[in-house]
Amino acid sequence: MGDLNFNRAIVRTAPRAAVNGLRAVDVGAPDIDALRREQNAYIAALQSADVTVSVLPPLEAYPDSLFVEDVALVFTGAAILLRPGAPTRRGEAAEIAPALERTFERVLLFETGTAEGGDVLTTPRGVYIGLSGRTNAAGAEALVGLLAQIGRPGFVVQAPPDVLHLKSDCALLDEETILCTARLAASEPFPGFRLLLTPEGEEGAANALRVGGEVFLSDAYPRTVERLAAEGYAIKPLATHEIAKVDAGLSCMSLRWRDL
Ligand code: CIR
8 A cells, every 4th residue: 555555745835936947738828826726625635644744935936846756766765856848847856856866765867768657657556657758758767677687577558649747647555556547548558557547527626646545536526526425435525726827736735755
């Protein structure tokens, strides 16, 4: 259960510059106060699931820096510092390095290609790395090598076209079940897992997050909430209206691991 049963998380307060965050389609800038309310509700939800949350200070030079998931991978006792594919986000890795050094016994450095944590689905059976516009083949290969050093098998898969990250389209729900969009499931990327598909038109719901006994799910997708509730999952609906304007969902805003 180590990959589901987190008890620690790192988040970073949204800078005012988050209104300039990267987005594929501009539907208007997020409202910074409302975005911060969404982030605060997310932090509170982690805390009520008994996760100890370290909050890093905002970085005004990096509009997307609240999406800490993309700059590192974290595991019990070890972290891997990544190299984001988005040029405007590359400097975020150096900014988070001191917090990782303080927290983890080992911090492995990533040297070749690019990879973002949004493309990495960690499961108890292995770590799935999605090739996307942000994670390239050289980066994925380098990551497989680094994961091997900490005893985790890595598998390279393809994220669907026109999707930001692999995890824009999937989330681990339990040891054997993945919430997945139909467009990702079509390439059969997760052999041996049971897939629960997001209803058509609710693809955005796939960026969910299992924390302890609950699944954090965007409140914008009622049919997915219903589907997962019918499968017996306890749902924690959270607002994502503002962060969705900068292409983010519920996994993006934290780095999560189990501290023994
Ligand atoms: C970006 O384009 O990098 C940000 N606006 C959104 C990052 C979302 N991160 C994630 O899904 N892990």
